[in-house]
Amino acid sequence: MKIAVTATHRSLDADVDPRFGRCMCFVIVETEGKEIKNHKEISNEAIQATRGAGIQAAQTVANEGAEVVITGNIGPNAFNVLSQTGIKVVTGATGKVKEAVEKYLKGELKETSGPNF
Amino acid sequence: MQKIASTGTKGGVGKSTFAILLAYKLSKNKKVVLCDCDVECPNDYLILNQRLKKPKKIYQDYPILDKRKCVKCGLCSKTCKENAIFWVKNKYPMFIYDLCTACGACIIVCPNKAIKTKKKKSGESFINKVNNNFWLITGRSKPGITETGPIVSEVKERAIKFAKKKKADYIIFDTAPGTHCSVIQALLDVDKAYAVTEPTPLGAHDLSLILELLRKIRVPSEIILNKADVGNRKLIEKISEKFKTKISVEIPYSEELVKAYCEKDLKRVVKLI
Numbered sequence: 001m002k003i004a005v006t007a008t009h010r011s012l013d014a015d016v017d018p019r020f021g022r023c024m025c026f027v028i029v030e031t032e033g034k035e036i037k038n039h040k041e042i043s044n045e046a047i048q049a050t051r052g053a054g055i056q057a058a059q060t061v062a063n064e065g066a067e068v069v070i071t072g073n074i075g076p077n078a079f080n081v082l083s084q085t086g087i088k089v090v091t092g093a094t095g096k097v098k099e100a101v102e103k104y105l106k107g108e109l110k111e112t113s114g115p116n117f
Numbered sequence: 118m119q120k121i122a123s124t125g126t127k128g129g130v131g132k133s134t135f136a137i138l139l140a141y142k143l144s145k146n147k148k149v150v151l152c153d154c155d156v157e158c159p160n161d162y163l164i165l166n167q168r169l170k171k172p173k174k175i176y177q178d179y180p181i182l183d184k185r186k187c188v189k190c191g192l193c194s195k196t197c198k199e200n201a202i203f204w205v206k207n208k209y210p211m212f213i214y215d216l217c218t219a220c221g222a223c224i225i226v227c228p229n230k231a232i233k234t235k236k237k238k239s240g241e242s243f244i245n246k247v248n249n250n251f252w253l254i255t256g257r258s259k260p261g262i263t264e265t266g267p268i269v270s271e272v273k274e275r276a277i278k279f280a281k282k283k284k285a286d287y288i289i290f291d292t293a294p295g296t297h298c299s300v301i302q303a304l305l306d307v308d309k310a311y312a313v314t315e316p317t318p319l320g321a322h323d324l325s326l327i328l329e330l331l332r333k334i335r336v337p338s339e340i341i342l343n344k345a346d347v348g349n350r351k352l353i354e355k356i357s358e359k360f361k362t363k364i365s366v367e368i369p370y371s372e373e374l375v376k377a378y379c380e381k382d383l384k385r386v387v388k389l390i
Contacts, residue, residue, distance in 0.1 A: 051263075052200025052216045059194070062205040077213055081203040084211065 003029045003104065004066035005097045010041035012098045018072025021046055021053030027097045028064050034105045036098070054078030062087060070100050070109065079115040091116050118280060121289045122303060122310040122336070126323035128294040131343040131368065132313045133161055134378065136291035138390065139311075141383055144251035147286040151247075152276035154303035155293040156240060156256040156268050165247050166381050169255060172241035175271045177219035178234035180212055186231035193223035193232060218264035240268040242275055254279060266298030273303060296330045304336055311365070313341045316348035321356055328360040338362050344370040 006023035007014040017023035023044050030038040042064065046056035058078045061069055062085050069082060070090045082089055091112045093100040103109045123136035133155070140151040153161040162169055180193075187209055194204035201216035202223060219239070224232045240258040247253055256272030258265045273290065280288045292303040304310055310331050314324040324340065331338045338360075342353055345367035357364050368390060377385035 046200070049200055052213070055200045055203050055213055055216065059203055059205065077215060081211060081213070085205055085208070 001031050001068065002064065002066045003031060003068045003070060003101055004061040004064060005029060005069075005093070005100055006044075006071040007041070007097050010043075012036075012039055012096075014097050016070065016072060016093045016095060016097055016100050018094075020069070020071045020074040020078055021049075021055075021057045023047070023057070023071065026057075026061060026064075028061075028066060029097070029101050031101065031105060036101060052077070055081060058082050058085075058087075068104070068111075070104055073116050074112075075117060076115040079112075118285055119287050119309070120277075120307040121287060122292060122307040123289065123313060123341075124292040124300065124304060124310050124327060124331075125313040126294060126296055126327045127314060127320055130313050130315045130320060131341070132294065133164065133291050134386075135311060135313050135341050135343070135366075135368075136289050137161055137164055137383070138387060140251060140287075140289050141387060143287050143289075144248060146250075148250050148283060150252045150254060150276055150280040150283065150285045150288045152273060152288060152290050153253065153255045154269050154272060154290050154299070156258040156265050156272060156299065157293060159255045159257050161253060161291055162243070162245060162255050164378070164381060165245070165253060165383070167245040167247065167253060169243045169245070169257070172243055172257075173275070174238050175240040175242060175256075175268055176236040177239040177267055178221065178224075179214060179217055179219050179237050180221075180223050180232045181235045182209060182212065183231045183233055184209060186229045188229055188231075190228065192226050192228065196222050196226045198222070215261075216263075219267065220264075240265070240271070242272050244279065252279070252283065252285075264298065265293075266302045269293075269299045269302040296326050301330070301334065304331065304334060307336055310336045310338045311341045312338050312362070313343055314353060315344045316342060316350045316353050318349075318352060320348070321352035324353065325356050325360070328356065328362055332360065339365040341366045341368070343368045346370055 006017040007027045046053040068088045088111045153159040191204045194202040204210040243255040245253040254276040314320040346369045
């Protein structure tokens with residue numbers, strides 16, 4: 001399973017960026033069972049967008065083939081397009097990227113049913 | 118027919134006041150149409166003691182997808198400068214209408230003509246007769262519309278058509294504050310623009326922005342200095358010299374004037390100036 005996590009810099013040990021659309025970058029984590037197999041970092045072009053950063057960021061993670069997005073907060077536009085594409089959204093994540101993924105795999109972080117601002 | 122604009126980047130400097138006074142004064146012996154182009158918050162009608170009735174709707178063409186023709190190439194999404202089209206490889210694009218400004222770029226680039234349009238209301242316009250020589254055209258955008266430039270151009274077109282029908286001598290456009298699309302639309306093709314400002318550091322800074330814009334779109338301009346006797350006049354003189362634009366009218370600050378204005382007593386306002 002591919003999980004996209006918003007991060008403050010390009011590392012598994014980076015903090016989870018609380019913003020979705022204007023996060024510094026994404027860490028795409030590949031998991032197998034309850035373990036992290038692989039990961040890569042991609043930049044977020046949407047950080048420069050004057051409008052619609054959430055849409056552009058959602059497009060980036062969707063094109064990476066992510067099935068789950070873990071972030072702090074997400075707005076209505078980004079949430080709607082992600083859920084319509086079948087991507088699960090987890091909000092309220094804090095701490096390191098790695099820890100957030102592990103928590104999600106253990107079922108300690110839950111998927112959200114709507115945007116949280 | 119002469120086309121005049123009352124504009125400025127700073128809010129609250131007296132753009133509308135100047136536009137109304139000018140229209141009022143000219144209407145003594147000429148036919149005048151005043152067009153309120155501040156469509157996000159039109160208020161000339163309030164000062165002129167008018168009621169907005171019988172709205173005429175303004176529509177814009179928003180894109181809709183014809184799935185039978187779409188080949189999911191994503192060109193529409195890549196073209197959209199507003200990030201209003203969400204597209205993922207091998208999927209149909211999705212239009213996000215909250216972000217769409219109805220610019221039509223996606224319709225032009227679609228190689229399969231798979232994007233059709235649907236008219237949606239984006240604003241409305243009103244006509245008021247203030248006196249026998251003075252008409253007011255007001256534009257108002259629908260709340261929530263983020264790009265109001267196209268609404269301004271539609272209102273402007275209607276106002277010009279109306280002014281021609283009435284054989285008006287002057288048409289005065291009262292613009293929104295700023296230098297964005299909605300202001301540019303209102304200023305394009307006018308014969309003369311009056312940049313209204315006040316002698317404060319912010320007023321001076323904003324004046325240089327609007328004069329720069331007017332120079333770029335080749336509209337001759339003059340400066341109207343409101344509250345001229347308070348603040349620092351030198352700030353404005355400097356910019357006047359830099360842009361070789363003269364200060365043509367100075368309006369002193371007066372509490373009496375503000376009172377008369379608040380009481381919608383135009384005759385008294387005119388007398389005081």
